[in-house]
Amino acid sequence: MKRTVPVLFILPSLLVLLAVALYPASFGIWAGFHQWNWAIGQADHWVFIGFGNYVQLLGDRAFWNAIEVTLLFTLLAVVLELAVGLGIALLLWNNVQGSWFFRSAVVFPLMVSDIVAAVIFSTLLDPSLGTINYFLGTLHLPQPNWVGNTHLVILTLSLVDTWWQTGNIILILLAGLTSIPQDRMDMASIDGASGWKMLWYITLPSLKPFILVALVFRTIDALRVFALAWAITKGGPQRASEVAQLYIFNLGIGQYFNMGYASAAATLFALLVGLISGIYLMMMRRAPHE
């Protein structure tokens, strides 16, 4: 009787996930081995071409551009968010007056949907009508073309992402900071360690596992960026912000309906995300806990 419990309790979830996740994913991977281009009337039949799509992908500059753009965005966003998040978490930990309000303020953007974040910033960042450049102008600072400059656009999107998602990192690091045993801090303090020394030799090493967790979560999320690019830049200018999910979306259901090829691209990208996550998981297993 008790033996059947785990099966009974898991079965409904398992069935739902089989139907909405495993079956579609397998279907998609299988579709990637076919020529299946709805735009040329192949919606109801496909032609098996083995690794044909993958061979084509290897030489597809737009695909590798999308991967490169995604990796650059992820790197910038995660580094910025970690730096800003660590700074804010340490300040919040100082327990100044009104900490609860400050924490709410920096976590609040997490409640904002991706499209609304994109809509807000696409207007704020407009080169001629945007408020941000207006204020920079009144301070006599340069007014860059945030979304129209191919060299700047990825940094712009990472900055928006920093505004939007740093709250995640702050919450994880705050949990880490409160878990540091107080006597360890007191001992160091009695030994006469200065604030910076305590930070470097005690706080940061104790935080290491938490920093790693924050890094993993944000990296995996940032690799899947879609709405910011879709709504703020549409991938432009000249594909400079065409992130992987946007490129694949347009190849498939967004624009070209080249479903077989898009499925192969999605599979290859998922493998890449899996590879990066796998490396992280190995790093985490190697890092000693606490």
Next chain:
Amino acid sequence: MNDARVVPRWELHPKSQATTRGLVGKYASFVTLSIVSAVFLAPVIWMALTALKTQREALALPPVWIFEPQWANFIRAWESNDFGRSFLITTSVSIFSVILTMALSIPAGYVLARYRRTWLSMFEVGMLVIRMLPEILFMLPLYSIFQMTGLFDTQLGIVLAFQIFNLPYSSWLIRQFVAEVPVELDEAALLDGASVWQVLWHVIIPTIRPGIVAATILSFIAVWTNLLLPLALTYNATPMVATTIANFKGYGSFDWPIMAAAAIISLAPQFLFFLFAQKYIVKGLTLGAVKG
């Protein structure tokens, strides 16, 4: 302190020195945090102000600070672009989606926390893998599968699609909360002759209520804040707020204050949860990540 080294003069009164430095530090932290908070809040406040302006005031540079609030913008936003309908549909989708998520993930999370089986670990790893995969891997095939099965552009279809990410996340969260409940509590109830269902219902669920609230709210918010799923799987029959807001921007001359008003309305559910249940949101977001 009686060693021979030369003691700098300011170190002679370490205590007073430390408190002054501490005070300065606190003051500096306070000022920095105030500025940082202002930066984090400004974009949304800016949008809320824009929602109350006329189109002309909204586009004016330098920005207009004193204006007559146009409350009617919210009514116009509700009535234009199918936005009002999409709000109601999103409400309905989020409620049904969350009910399904919770009904499935509470028993699943319980079993994952309490039983050790190889196939259970495999299931758990599988869920984590699903959660970290890019959405597009599922959306391309689901688009054609939903077209074939008639689920495309229906509430049922989008409710099911949201399970891909919400179900693993919620099960994982529930699992963490159940793991914190001492197993002796279950055993005592089982010894008294309770069935596992009764243990789950009368012992576990009341004990992990904060966890259930957290998982419910976070699953709910996830439905409101995702663009790609509704963009891929719905169209005119089942508009969702994420796509109708995007549509405000789509065509030629768009009315910026009206779009801002729609965006503010679409933030209302999350904002209310954040106002009244922030404790649970913070707990869920933290525990969901940290116990890994």
